[in-house]
Amino acid sequence: MAFSENLRRGYRQLRGFWRYWLSIYKFSHCDFFEFEKLCSSTFSDLGPGLPPEEDPYTEEYFYKPRPARSKTPISPKEFEHIYYLYRKTSAAQVNTWYQPFTVMGQAPFYWPRFFKQLPPLFQKQIDGSLPTDTVPKIPQRLTHFDELSNNRETFWGLHAREQISAVAAFTYALLAFMPSLAFCFVYWFGLGDKQPDLQNATTPLIISLTTFGMVITYLVKH
Helix, strand or coil: CCHHHHHHHHHHHHHCHHHHHHCCEEEEEEEEEEEEEEECCEEEEEEECCCCCCCCHHHHEECCCCCCCCCCCCCHHHHHHHHHHCCCCEEEEECCCCCCCCEEEEECCCCCHHHHCCCHHHHCCCCCCCCCCCHHHCCEECCCCCCCCCCCEEEEEEEEEEEECHHHHHHHHHHHHHHHHHHHHHHHHCCCCCCCCHHHHHHHHHHHHHHHHHHHHHHHHC
């Protein structure tokens, strides 16, 4: 299975159904992190890092190039590109002699001729292939990791980061304001020949705006 599909599926499983679909926080990128297993299925993140260049970690983890050229072998922009732009591509086996495992490189997905003639701005989102050196940059453990044991253990992996989605926030804001806007519209235009009172018509809308502003302030601070 392609790496981008594995990344999306793993993120969905960790987030859960309701948080994945209803939360305003969406996937941004991944950081390379050091973790610690405290006891059975209990973990804590210790901070950004890669496996050290010493025994036994040199035999326990594989990544290429080694040592890494930076603390973030894959940039946040590339992770965002992999997560959002590579969709259900076909997989092609790549012959890489320097790796102890098989890499499935993502090949371009077949698109009808009509889509291939789209302008470059749109074609970028549906065409292209994942570079074969992307996955080897990620530290991959070669030995068994027992999540259920009670032994304290340090390990390395990817830490998913999130950011607030403007589309999701706008959707929730629109839903929150719809009753107030509907009341204002009905009150203003539904009185017939009577002179409407602007203050009474906009009172629910002002209350909604104030409450929404408090919620946004809380989310920004936290």
